Amino acid sequence: GIINTNSNLTIADSVFTGNLSTTSKGAGILNTNANSFLAVSGSTFSNNTARNGGALFNNGTATINSSVISGNINAVKGQVFTMIAPVF
Numbered sequence: 257g258i259i260n261t262n263s264n265l266t267i268a269d270s271v272f273t274g275n276l277s278t279t280s281k282g283a284g285i286l287n288t289n290a291n292s293f294l295a296v297s298g299s300t301f302s303n304n305t306a307r308n309g310g311a312l313f314n315n316g317t318a319t320i321n322s323s324v325i326s327g328n329i330n331a332v333k334g335q336v337f338t339m340i341a342p343v344f
Contacts (some may be wrong), residue, residue, distance in 0.1 A: 257282065257304065260316070262289040263270070270299040277306035281314025284328070290306055290339075292316030305329040307338030 257275040258265070264285075266341040271283035280288065283304035288292045293316055300323065301311035310328030312318070314337065 257284050257286065259286045260288065260292050260294060262292055264266075264293045266295045267299055268297050270296075272299065272301045272311070273303050275304045277304075277313075280307035282306055282309045284311040285313070286316045286319060287312070287316045289316055293324070294318040296344075297321045298323060300324045304329045307331045308333045308334050312336045314338040331333070 257274040257277070275283040277286070283306040284301045285294065287329060294314065296319070300332045306313065308330060310330040311325045318338070325335050
């Protein structure tokens, strides 16, 4: 997976599968900082495992378009989990 700590990150036409989070958050992508912006398009998130947000854990701003999010495993919160910032 990817950890985005404080930047603008654009991901296109990528596959995130079979990742296991060692931080308990966002096995596919962990977008950690409230000032971070994440844009994802045409990507697939499947079979990733995390306690919170199996596919994506977001604490910044995220835009997800034309992507597949399915079969991700999470113990507490959904496949995509966002703190206070919006996911579009």
